[in-house]
Amino acid sequence: MTQTTPTADEIDFQAAQWLLRHDAGLTAHELAALRQWLEADARHQQAWDELARTDALLASLPAQRVAAFSQPALPAPAPMSLRRRLAQFRLAASSLPRGALAGGCLLLCGLLAWPLASHLQRPGFQHDYSTARGQFATQILPDGSRIELDSGSAIDVALYRDRRTVRLLRGQAMFHVHADAARPFQVLAGSATATVLGTHFSVRHVGAATQVSVAQGTVRVEGTDTGQATVLHAGDTVTVTPQGMGALASVSAQAVGNWRDGRLNFENATLAEALAEFERYGDTGLVLDDPALASLRLNGSFDARQPAQFAAALPLALPVRLLRQDGKLHIVAC
Structure with a gap:
């Protein structure tokens, strides 16, 4: 028995x-x-x-x-x-x-x-999860929800009788929420709070900015510092900072959380932003010496674990060249 x-x-x-x-x-x-x-x-x-x-x-x-x-x-x-x-x-x-x-x-x-x-009101389940640089992890919660953690990310999970709360301390995560009308699922990250009942969405919290992108379902996003709120549907994304909430933007629903496949997609990103994103996954060996080059814009999809391929593509896409010095590849102007 x-x-x-x-x-x-x-x-x-x-x-x-x-x-x-x-x-x-x-x-x-x-x-x-x-x-x-x-x-x-x-x-x-x-x-x-x-x-x-x-x-x-x-x-x-x-x-x-x-x-x-x-x-x-x-x-x-x-x-x-x-x-x-x-x-x-x-x-x-x-x-x-x-x-x-x-x-x-x-x-x-x-x-x-x-x-x-x-x-x-104490949580019936509470646990912290984190990943090291270059590490990915998937966690299944007792309620049936699934969380996929990106490189260098950390979360704090607390499941209560009347709500489910996740604090995204850093990095980004993809959430696959098990629907439960009696217990809303909240993700708190920086200046944003995302609330859902059941859906698939990604939350990114790097620096002071928090970005919420929805792949399926509906998510309510609130700016905790400003009180602004908006509702996101599949294909919507919004960025929240302590200064306020940005305008809704469109994103391919299929592309939400594409970092899970080890891909980094850049759309009109600055060179500085692209380099910082690669550094989240490991040492790139790339050095940007000239601040004037930091604002150069680029587009493309790259393997997060192959920064050498990204470096080889830079001279083809931007007016730069690579100079090897002291064991590093320095990005300099042509």
Whole structure:
């Protein structure tokens, strides 16, 4: 018979039951059972500690606030210790069906603003992923979504009960989001937030600029610094900086995330931009000595892992020549 791993909700409920029994008094046998439960899983101890802190916070609240919650329509009763009021609340709650108990606990959290609210909102899954320079990786998340990481990229993933959040710290990634209407999927990168339910899109965050490009589906992009927002469909791309959101531009939906095939496509890119992009994947051995050449424009598709082929094409496309010196290829004017 297969034993399932208890969820965070189930562990919280078990911890609450143990706390009720503990306050009522435990026998030596029950105390040993509690210790065994706490040691069985690190999450048990964490849930117990957080409920204990909640208990301590309740004990420090003015009694009027607890009275207002327990009997909102009646005059305040005669003075009674808060501990006793809490015990009465627990006694009543322990006889309720589990669903009603959960609802009551959430209501109490909202009214008294106790720390358990943040405990219930902690992610059910959290992990950091990164790639080194020249490395690529694909990660499958527990919700079925897939993330493809480009060279020199890093993300922080957190899956909550009501949302899925990914922070793109640097680099770029292609997202294949599993549709879940109850849990929107958000990508936070620099000054941009992209929100979807299910789609395929790419987010690039290099320097201060964040670029979102959609291959399939719909993505809402918001500038977190300016409050600007726009909706992208397949074939749309937009760039967001701390200064604002650029105009929507068109891109081939098939070309979105083409770096996954090891290709770098440049369309009216400057020579400086092209060299910087190649350097993200490895040492090119190319040196641009003349700042005046940095603004030269070029187009083309190149293999990201073959900078030598890119170097050989430069004199054919631009008024430059290559000069080998000190083990490097220097790009100089003709």
